Every structure is written in C-alpha cells, then in structure tokens.
Amino acid sequence: MTYQELWQTVLAQIQLNISPANFATWFASTKIASQEEGVIIVSVPNSFAKEWLEQKYNKEILKILRALDASIKEISYQIDFPAAKIREPIKQPAPQELPVEQLGFAELEIDKETNLNPKYGFQNFIVGPFNELAHAAAEAIIKEPGKIYNPLFIYGGVGLGKTHLLQAIGNELSKKNPPYKVKYVPSDKLISAIVNAIRNNSIEELKANLRKVDVLIVDDVQFFAGKEKTQEEFFHTFNDLYQRGKQIILSSDRPPKAIPAITERLKSRFEGGMVADVSLPDYETRLAILKQKTMEKNAEVPAKVLEYIAANIQKNVREIESALNRLLIFQKINNKVPSFEEAKKLLRNIIISPSKFTNPTLILQAISEFYDLEDKNLFYSSRKKEFVKPRQLAMYLLRKELSFSFPAIGRKFGGKDHTTVMHACHLIDREIQENEKFCQEVDSILQKIYTLEA
C-alpha cells in the first residue's frame, strides 16, 4: 500500500467521527511523508495542527494504521510548509491604467538559487530571422539539455536579447519536472567570486558549488579576456560539467574566435558545441517587438508612429523600448495619444543622435590629440610606427563615420592610392576585432570626436 493509500484510509475513517469543520481544519494538507522502522512520519501544515493531532487524534490514527499494517508502532508529526515551498508563479503585474513605472529593487526579483530573473521568459521573446538560429538551439536544449548542443554559445551586439534568451532557457529548465538545477552567473560576478575565493582560500568550495549544477549559464564571457586565473578555473569547471553531460550556455558580444586574450584551449571548448549569433532585427521584427511592447504596457500608439520608430531605430532593441516609453510619458502627461508630428518631435533626439554630426577636421583633431601628434603629422608619408597607426585609423574613421569614398580619402592624405586606404581600413578593422586595448582606444577617440563637437 502506498503512503497515499494508507493516509486516505485514515482520512476516510476519521471523517466519520468528527465534524466537517474540524476535519477540514485539522486534516487539510496532511499526508504521510515517510516511514522508518515502524515510525510513520505525518507532515502537517502548521504547529497548531501538530499539537492537535498529537494530543487528540493520535490514538485513533494509530489504531487505524495498525489495523492496516501491524508493524507500525508509532506516529511522529512534522511541520511542513506546503505553501511556501511551491513558489507561486510570479503573476504579470496587473495592467495599469497609465504606463508609470515605479522602479523596484532589482536584487529582490532575482531567484536566490538560480540567479535568474523570472521576468525573462519565452512568452515575451520575439523570434525573427535575426535570432531564429539561437532560438531554435535554445528550444532543442530545453527538450534535452546536455545532449545536443553543448556548449551553446550565443553572441551578438548590445541590447539584442542575449541575456533575455539565456535567462529564458534557464527559467524554462528550472520549471521542468523534475527541475534542473540551474545557475546563471554574469561573468563579472564569476570573476570577482574567483578573486575573493582565492583571497579567502575557499576556491575548492566555489568550484564544488559550480559543479553541483545541471545547467551553468555564463553571460558575457568576453570579460574573461586577460583574466588568466579565472580562465583556468573556468576551464576545469567546464570540463567537469561537460564530461558529466551537464549543459553549458555562454554568451558574448563577439564570436569565440574574436575574443582576445583567451587561451586557445578555452576558445576551442567554446566553439565545440553550437555557436549561434543574434544579429540586428529587421524592420518587420522591430515592428513586431514594438507591437508586443505596446501591448504589454497596455498602451495605444498609432500604427504610423510605430512604423516610424521601427524604420528609424535599427541597432538596438533597448533604444526601441526607450523611444516607446518616451511616447507613453507624453501620453501620461498630456492625456492624449501623440500625433505623428508630435511623435516625430519627441523622438528627435533618440533617432537623430548627435553622433551623426561630425566632420573630417574634428576626426583628425581628435586623433592627433589622442596620440599627442601635431595635425600635420598625420599627413606625413612616414613609416614610423607612431605615425602609421594614427594615419590608418584616421582613414578608417573617415570611411566609417563619414562614408567617404576610398579615393577621396586617398586624395586627402596626399594622393595615396585607394587600395592603400582599403588596406588601412582592413588592418584597423582586424585590429579592433582582435585587440581589446586598441578597441578601447578607438572607443575613447570616438567619444572625443563627439564631445569636441559638443
């Protein structure tokens, strides 16, 4: 006889002898939890029920149980919290009348065990040609984690939904029955955890912790670049999990090959499973995202305005959202839906970002200031290293930022051939991909260019 059948017999007989109210109060959510050497452990929802059953019904329950199974000698009651253990699914916030966002403490949203934020799910993840490969891989993993694509490596630019996808996989798996033990770690947290562990001599503990999981998700692994100790520790953890068929999911802003300063063995591990990219959403997908967001926020925005946003904001889903929010605030303050003209005005500084305005003089000035050269040095036909790199970078930026033609750039630099310019651009492009430090240099020069103008 199973525990359930055993307890059902008890309940069936007890209910004949007591009032329905008493029965409902004291026997609701009780069950047999286990049995050990003649002792039956009955789990009860609270200590009042425990006291009551112990003192009032113990004899009767024991009698019924012994009639079924003479080996039962004793009953012990233990408090269990059925309500607290099964965590209710987080309900979507009730649709608000107005789209106000009272910010909350993000730290509280996050599940302590898994580190996942439950708000990321597949129900609000929009699939388009730009991410369907990554999405399909994610679905395959949810079906059979650890089997097909291990590791899964997702890469793509900022604000395109990598973290959303990663967390959604984690959430989905931790909801499965039986649940997978999922752990989501942003790589910077992992790095600082490893640093701390080394300092406190608790590295073994940390490793053991990481190896306990069924699914390990590490976000933004490009930050591992140059962190040798972290790479080493992660490498061993990776191997350990991989060999035991545990799923590993990674993300980065660039493909494994292009992450600089990462050991070859780790790179090859990253590439060993499935590498999927998330690229820029196309117009239709951007529109779909906008429609989904407006629906989530329960707002009304004219189709023409949505189309305008979708057509003009191309690079970043987060920006799309902030554009939408701007419209909603307008609506909130003025109590009316913005017209197309008003919307255009409101969105002007998102869509026409200041970065669109610059000129060759500014670019050259910024570069020479950054490398501490005189303006004219950039035009020397010198092969000295300190001149070559800035010159090539200047060509590259003129091409990139101002879309100058190759021959035009060549003319500007003292009648150089257009192939020279092309070669320069190519070199810089590669350098940016491979050399993190240089990439940062370029970033700060770009910043300089646009602040100069301001």
Add this chain to the structure above:
Amino acid sequence: MKITLLTKTLKKGLAVVEKIAGRVSTLPILNNVLIEVSPNFIKLSTTDLELGAQWWGLCKTEKDGKLTIPAKFFSQLVNSLNDEKIDIEEKNKTIFIESKNYKTQIKGFSTDDFPIIPSFSKDAFIEVNSKKLKDGLSDVIDFTSLSQVRPEISGVYFSFGSEELKLVTTDSFRLAEKTITFSEKKEEYKNLFKKEINFILPQKTAKELISILGDTVKNTRIYLSESQVMFETLLQETDHPEVNLVSRLIEGEYPTYQEIIPKESQTKITINKDEFINQLKIASLFGGKINEIKIKANAETKELEILSQDPDLGESKSNIAAKIEGDKADVSFNWRFVLDGLAKIKSSEVFFGLHDNKGPAILKPIGDASYLYVVMPINPD
C-alpha cells in the same frame, strides 16, 4: 469556576486577546475565548491558528475551572461595565457575571474542541527592552510587502546580533532598516542562545505585538521553536507571564538586503524635515493619479526644487534652501513613498541621498545612525 477580579484587569485582558478571535470562519470554536481559572490567576486564550494569544491576570479564586464563550460578545459586555469589581461563576456551561448593580449570564461551550496553543521550551530565550522593541517595530512595520507572491518579504525581518537587533522590511520599492542598540548597564538585552538568531515575523503578528507591548516596562522575552516564535511579557506585580503571543514564522530566507542599501550617494542633500514634508504635501496635490513628483537638486543654487504637474488641475513648483553636495539631480518619485519614510524620522534635519534618476535614494535622520529608509524612483523613460 468561581472568581472575583477587578473589572479593569479583565478589560485589559480582553483587549489583548479579543482581536485574534473570529478571524477564521471555518471553525466556529475560534470565535470563542478560552477562560481557564487556577489559584490566583485567570487565563484567557484565543487563536486563529496562525497566531495565538494567552493572557494572565490576577484574581481571587474560589474554585478552578474552564470554559469557552464567544469572545467579541464577552468583550462588549465587560467593556460596558463600570463597577470596580466583578464576580464570575460557571455552572452547567453557563457563565454568571455579577457586579454591584448588574447580573448577567452567558452560555458557554465545552473546551474540548478548543485548539491547543503550541508550547515552547523555556530553556533558552532572548530578552529585549520592550519599549525599544515596540518603537523599532513601529518604524518599519508599514513597509512590508502586502502581496503573498513573495512570502519572505511579507514580514518583518529580525536579526539579533551580539549586541544589537536589526529590524528590516521591504515591499521591493522601498526598504526600512532599524538598528536597535541596547545599553548593557540597564540589562536591556540578553541572548541565551549565544548565537545569531534571524527570523521573519508575519506582519500581522508584528502589529499585534506593537499593541500588546503598549507601555510594558519589563523586558520582553522571545522563545523559539521550529517554525514558531513566542513573545512573552511579564506581569508588573510579579514575574508571572502576562501575555504569550505565539505565531508561526515565515519560512524562507530573507533577501540579502544589504546589497540594496546604497553605500554612497551622488547627490547629498541635508534639509529641514518639516519644511520638506510641507512642500511635498503641497506638491502632492498636483501629483495626479500616479502620485508623481519631481525633485531637482543643484549644488550651486543650494536649492531643492519640487515640481508636480496634473494635466487637469495645474502645476506646482516650490524651492527649499538646502545643503547640497555632489552632482545635479533630477529624479521622479511617488510622493507617498517619500512622505512615508519622512514620517518615521524624528530628527529635525534629514539627509536625503540621491543616486541617479533610476537608482535608489536614501533618507536618514541627521545625528541618528539607527534608522534608514531606501526608496526607488519612478522610471524617467
């Protein structure tokens, strides 16, 4: 049962236990108060199966006994009596109440069906100054989460350290932390568990506890068992317990809330509290349905500007002189959340630290490190 006692005493006891009775409708016996009489003591008990209250009062006992009677009814009756003393006697499950000018009888019920309030091992306990506990709880009680989606934050977090008690509540939009320090000389704190004790107390229990503690002079004792807690106050006259409040604890782990408290603020404002409250109240009139107000701070002008706008009513703008350091700030808040926090601050000057327009802001009394209140702004985009 046959006793004589002061009407005042009985009124006090009923005030303690009456509120807990009748909260659960599924089991009729829970509407009743259990009266038990032993030599020198009358004991009243009520419970709603989450919370149980027991109260003892001194009386002259002629005969022991016990019975349950409807709590609300009994309380209404006793509260309308004005005589100094009353006699209570039980015969055949009926209670006879007699005072100088008054005679009445109430039908009672057997005590067999009355739930047993869990008992505690009295070996180890924590003892704290009742007034400090009560005041501390009052400072944080309003900010627990009302939703049961996250049970851990629906209660008050108690953390007993070696010399202090921290009380914390949060509803995920704001957070209050009170640190109670005790004077060793006055024997305000004793922890016989000899280790750190943490638990989450349901808000309902905490509210009940505040009203029970009232103006208790003697220390409150706290007993713990698996999943339950008991707060015990002692009688003024003798060291017998006066009230035992037994409650379930909220299971789960309290969030690591320390991470939420900003360590450093980008804009540091020191401002007169009353003036701040006053201006916030004016601005709140134009806060609209969403209670939104905007606070701007500028270190150069040394002024805090409070703006609000209601498309139907109009708008308001006020300036308060303040000591301001750090970056310029422009942050939107739900005014109610800001006022709620200010209401708990007793100092005349208050520190208001802003992070940026999406990060946590902090309110602290000046010259009192025991309290802090963190509040999140309204998203600006």
